[in-house]
Amino acid sequence: xxxxxxxxASALSLTLGLAALSGCGDDAPSADxxxxxxxxxxxHVVPPDLALxxxxxxxxxxxxxSGSTSAASGAGSFTFGVATASAQIEDLNPATDWYVxxxxxxxxxxxxxxxxxxxxxxxxxxxxxxxxVQELHLDSYRFSMDWARIEPQRDVIDEAALTHYxxxxxALVAAHIEPMLTVHxxxxxxxADDPRRPNDAPCTPSDTDxxxxxxxxxxxxxxxxxxxxxxxxxxxxxxxxDDWATVNEPINYLLAxxxxxxxxxxxxxxxxGDTGFARxxxxxxNYIRAHVAIYxxxxxxxxxxADGDGVAASVGFTLSVSDWQPARYNRPSxxxxxLAATARVKAVYLYLxxxxxxxxxxxxxxxxVSDEPHPEWANKxxxxxxxxxxxAGVTGARSIIPGIDASVCAIGLDFGACLPPSxxxxxxxxxxxxxxxxxxxxxxxxxxxxWPALPMTVTEGGIATTVGARRAENVVRTxxxxxxxxxxxxxxxxxxxxxxxxxxxxAEGYTPRFGLYTVDFGGTYDRTATEGAxxxxxxxxxxxxxxxxxxxxxGLGPMTPEP
Ligand SMILES: [Ca+2]
Ligand SMILES: [Ca+2]
Ligand SMILES: [Ca+2]
Numbered sequence: 001x002x003x004x005x006x007x008x009a010s011a012l013s014l015t016l017g018l019a020a021l022s023g024c025g026d027d028a029p030s031a032d033x034x035x036x037x038x039x040x041x042x043x044h045v046v047p048p049d050l051a052l053x054x055x056x057x058x059x060x061x062x063x064x065x066s067g068s069t070s071a072a073s074g075a076g077s078f079t080f081g082v083a084t085a086s087a088q089i090e091d092l093n094p095a096t097d098w099y100v101x102x103x104x105x106x107x108x109x110x111x112x113x114x115x116x117x118x119x120x121x122x123x124x125x126x127x128x129x130x131x132x133v134q135e136l137h138l139d140s141y142r143f144s145m146d147w148a149r150i151e152p153q154r155d156v157i158d159e160a161a162l163t164h165y166x167x168x169x170x171a172l173v174a175a176h177i178e179p180m181l182t183v184h185x186x187x188x189x190x191x192a193d194d195p196r197r198p199n200d201a202p203c204t205p206s207d208t209d210x211x212x213x214x215x216x217x218x219x220x221x222x223x224x225x226x227x228x229x230x231x232x233x234x235x236x237x238x239x240x241x242d243d244w245a246t247v248n249e250p251i252n253y254l255l256a257x258x259x260x261x262x263x264x265x266x267x268x269x270x271x272x273g274d275t276g277f278a279r280x281x282x283x284x285x286n287y288i289r290a291h292v293a294i295y296x297x298x299x300x301x302x303x304x305x306a307d308g309d310g311v312a313a314s315v316g317f318t319l320s321v322s323d324w325q326p327a328r329y330n331r332p333s334x335x336x337x338x339l340a341a342t343a344r345v346k347a348v349y350l351y352l353x354x355x356x357x358x359x360x361x362x363x364x365x366x367x368x369v370s371d372e373p374h375p376e377w378a379n380k381x382x383x384x385x386x387x388x389x390x391x392a393g394v395t396g397a398r399s400i401i402p403g404i405d406a407s408v409c410a411i412g413l414d415f416g417a418c419l420p421p422s423x424x425x426x427x428x429x430x431x432x433x434x435x436x437x438x439x440x441x442x443x444x445x446x447x448x449x450x451w452p453a454l455p456m457t458v459t460e461g462g463i464a465t466t467v468g469a470r471r472a473e474n475v476v477r478t479x480x481x482x483x484x485x486x487x488x489x490x491x492x493x494x495x496x497x498x499x500x501x502x503x504x505x506x507a508e509g510y511t512p513r514f515g516l517y518t519v520d521f522g523g524t525y526d527r528t529a530t531e532g533a534x535x536x537x538x539x540x541x542x543x544x545x546x547x548x549x550x551x552x553x554x555g556l557g558p559m560t561p562e563p
Pocket of ligand 1: 237238240241243302304311312313
């Protein structure tokens with residue numbers, strides 16, 4: 001995940017909790033959603049209608065061969081893949097900010113959450129792990145090469161790390177698995193913004209601390225360093241890699257790391273009032289600038305078309321998407337205040353970043369329309385990665401997120417935004433959200449209408465569960481919703497399951513298990529295939545989803561319960 005999901009939920013829950021405690025955010029046109037209000041009649045509140053769309057009896061679905069992620073020739077193709085991220089799986093990685101952030105205080109770290117430690121031993125076992133992907137008959141493996149491992153000190157490159165990743169790429173290519181590389185996936189070298197520096201301490205950029213994405217002097221240096229890193233990857237691996245993702249889930253990442261202190265470096269801009277919020281908006285601008293710089297660096301340095309589709313480098317980024325629904329009093333809402341709040345949340349989460357790097361502009365007031373021209377950002381997106389895990393409600397009845405005037409349903413905090421799940425078995429207990437199958441279709445259809453010329457790939461989708469049948473259901477149902485969007489003409493070219501095996505789920509530690517293969521943490525670290533792996537492998541091998549498989553695992557009905 002990317003925490004994609006966890007990040008979002010954690011970040012927002014902390015935002016909500018702290019904002020509520022400090023009493024801010026009460027300036028919205030609002031009702032007080034105390035218990036006494038719960039029974040009030042509101043003409044705008046519609047009765048809960050949780051009936052799901054009826055697709056009719058299942059037919060067999062077939063999947064064409066894998067093709068280009070971005071070229072016109074790839075329209076209609078389908079790539080099966082699986083995704084990981086370096087900081088979530090790799091051992092031997094003390095130069096990364098997550099290591100310092102989570103290392104116990106007694107050992108010299110900051111002691112936040114669960115120590116990442118050896119993660120899934122994904123570095124020392126990287127070559128043998130390629131066989132896990134191969135066993136599933138997948139076309140592609142999306143992963144990241146750790147920036148901190150390659151460049152543990154500023155401008156000091158660890159050749160042994162580059163050689164290691166060379167071997168991984170070679171093993172993938174030998175197994176006929178196309179690599180897709182994410183350049184920046186939620187982890188940075190400590191020297192990018194040292195998490196050990198307190199938030200109120202002054203910072204002057206130096207080789208040991210560039211002061212981070214919110215620093216007026218440091219951010220341009222950080223952008224240049226990240227572009228230099230991308231150029232190195234593209235020059236080194238571009239002969240075997242064509243598919244590149246610049247950054248991962250930017251809004252979630254920045255919220256968690258610079259907004260509400262749940263990811264390293266633990267900055268608190270959203271929690272520090274209007275001035276902080278303005279600085280947070282500048283952080284978002286800087287990260288868009290970083291995407292553009294990475295995009296340009298890869299385009300310059302990867303000039304070799306590895307797979308013969310006519311494109312040397314297809315460069316996109318991966319976006320966390322949720323199916324945001326207007327809510328009030330824990331029911332679906334048609335109240336204009338809730339519709340407007342939902343529109344603002346969608347503008348920030350779903351549209352701001354992709355619009356910025358296609359049309360070249362920045363939506364400073366979150367209404368979905370650019371207010372600030374940036375022609376230098378235009379046409380810097382060859383494809384979009386879509387990452388879906390859950391549906392969640394949004395209410396305008398309480399304003400908790402500064403600048404957005406909305407509250408969203410997040411862990412343990414409600415404010416009336418939380419909607420009942422379509423079925424209790426759709427709750428994902430360790431992540432505190434609802435897996436809702438049609439949400440992915442809803443987002444893909446929306447994006448297809450908004451950006452009809454933009455090729456998309458579902459670069460993550462999955463479920464935290466210890467039950468193999470539930471994972472298999474998630475796989476089949478995700479594929480059904482993707483094929484539903486394709487049948488409507490949406491240009492979506494593939495599906496990567498999150499994740500290959502259980503891993504470090506950021507602030508959530510090791511409790512949520514997202515792996516097709518389950519990992520024996522703290523023991524042998526052996527990987528054991530779940531029923532999800534078996535079913536995905538069968539589908540990808542046959543390039544077909546049979547009526548029998550759809551009948552057993554698919555549809556919209558109750559899922560196998562989580563114990
Ligand atoms: Ca290439
Ligand atoms: Ca190519
Ligand atoms: Ca605007």
